[in-house]
Amino acid sequence: MKKHRDTPFVQITDQDVEQYALEMTSAESEQIKELVALSDQELEFIDMLSGNLVGQMLKMLIKLSGAKRVLEIGTFTGYSALMMAEALPGEGQVITIEMNLRYQELAEKHFERFDAEDKIRLLKGNARELMDELEGEFDLVFLDADKISYPLYFEKSIAKLKSGGMLIVDNVLWNGTVLHPDDEKAAALNQFNKMVADDLRVEQVLLPVRDGLSLIRKK
Ligand SMILES: C[S@@+](CC[C@H](N)C(=O)[O-])C[C@H]1O[C@@H](n2cnc3c(N)ncnc32)[C@H](O)[C@@H]1O
Numbered sequence: 001m002k003k004h005r006d007t008p009f010v011q012i013t014d015q016d017v018e019q020y021a022l023e024m025t026s027a028e029s030e031q032i033k034e035l036v037a038l039s040d041q042e043l044e045f046i047d048m049l050s051g052n053l054v055g056q057m058l059k060m061l062i063k064l065s066g067a068k069r070v071l072e073i074g075t076f077t078g079y080s081a082l083m084m085a086e087a088l089p090g091e092g093q094v095i096t097i098e099m100n101l102r103y104q105e106l107a108e109k110h111f112e113r114f115d116a117e118d119k120i121r122l123l124k125g126n127a128r129e130l131m132d133e134l135e136g137e138f139d140l141v142f143l144d145a146d147k148i149s150y151p152l153y154f155e156k157s158i159a160k161l162k163s164g165g166m167l168i169v170d171n172v173l174w175n176g177t178v179l180h181p182d183d184e185k186a187a188a189l190n191q192f193n194k195m196v197a198d199d200l201r202v203e204q205v206l207l208p209v210r211d212g213l214s215l216i217r218k219k
Contacts, residue, residue, distance in 0.1 A: 012173055012208045018053075025056050029086060031114045032079065038113075039077040042106055049079045050144060050170055053210050058142060058168060059087035061215070065166060067139035072096035073127045073153055074145030078107035078120070084142065085119040094120045095134065097127040097145075128152060137162040144170040147185040150192040158201060161218045167202075173212025 013021070028036070032055070039046045062070065062084055068091060072081050075098035084094050098104050104124050111120050123130050127145055131153070141157040143150065150169065157167045172178070172193055177186035196204050196216055204216040 012176055012210070012212065018210070022052055025052060026059075028052050028055070028083075032082060032086075035077065035079060035082060035110050035114070038110065039079070039106065043077070043102075046077070048076050051210060054170060054213060055080060055083040057209065057213065058084050061166060061168065062087040062092075062140060065140065067166070068092040069136070069138050069140075070094045071131075071134070071138045071141045071157075071160065073131070073141070073143050073157075074098065075107045075122060076103050076144075078110040080142060080144065081107070081120050081122075082110065082114060082116055085116050088119060092119065095123060096120060097123045097125070097130050099124070099126045128156075131156045131160065134160060137165070139165050141165070141167045142170070143167060147171060147174065148188045150188055151195055154192060154195060158218055163218055165218050167214075167216040167218070169214040169216065171211045172206060172214045173208060175211065178212075 036049065039049065058080060068089060070084050070088065070093070072084065072094055075081055075096040081094050081096040088094065098107060104122065108122055111117050111122065128149060138160050139162060141161060143153050143157060145153065161167060172189055174186050174189045177183070178190040178193060181187040181190045193206065196202060196214065202216050202218055204214055206212065206214045
C-alpha cells in the first residue's frame with residue numbers, strides 16, 4: 001500500500017502485536033479487498049483509509065448495537081462506509097459525507113461497482129454545513145474527517161444521535177502526539193479528548209487501537 005510517509009507512524013501498539021491482531025481478526029470481504037486494490041491504483045496515497053482493525057470494530061459495534069441509521073463524516077474512497085454497509089440489516093443505511101471532488105468521484109464509482117447505492121448515500125460537500133441539514137436521529141456516527149474540527153463535530157454528532165447511540169472517532173491519539181501537542185492538529189485532538197472526558201452527557205472509552213479509537217455513548 002502506498003503511503004504519505006516513509007517514516008512509520010509512532011507505533012502505539014508494538015508492530016508485531018498489531019500484525020498478530022490483524023491476522024487474528026476476521027478478514028476483509030472480497031469486495032473490500034477489491035476496493036483497497038482499486039484505491040491503491042487510483043491514488044498516489046491511500047493511508048487515510050482506516051484499515052481492517054477499525055473496520056471490523058465498526059462492523060462488530062453495528063451488529064452488537066443493532067444500529068440501522070449510520071452517519072459517516074469523511075468518506076475518502078468508501079472503505080469504512082462499505083464495511084459498515086456490509087454489517088447493516090436490509091433496511092439499514094449509511095449516509096456518508098465527503099468534500100473532496102476526486103474522492104467523491106472514486107467513492108461513488110466504488111459504491112456503484114459493489115451495488116451498494118441502496119445502502120450508502122453519499123453527500124457531497126462540507127460536513128460542517130451539511131450535518132445541520134440532516135433530519136432525524138442516528139444510531140451511530142463514525143467521525144473520521146478534518147481533525148481540527150473534531151470539537152465542532154462532537155457537538156453536532158451529539159445533537160444528531162439518539163439516546164444510547166454511539167459516536168466512534170478515529171485517530172484520537174494522532175501518533176501519540178496528543179500527549180505533548182506541538183502542532184494544531186494534535187492540540188485540537190487533545191482538546192477534543194478532554195472535552196469528551198469532561199462531558200456528562202456521554203460515557204466513553206479511548207482504545208489504543210491503531211491510531212486511537214474512541215467509543216462514545218450518548219446517555
Ligand atoms: C481519513 S479520511 C476518511 C477515511 C475513510 N473513513 C476510510 O476509512 O476509508 C478523511 C476524509 O475526510 C474528508 N474531509 C475532511 N474534511 C471534511 C469536511 N469538512 N467535510 C467533508 N469531508 C471532509 C477528506 O477529504 C478525507 O477524504
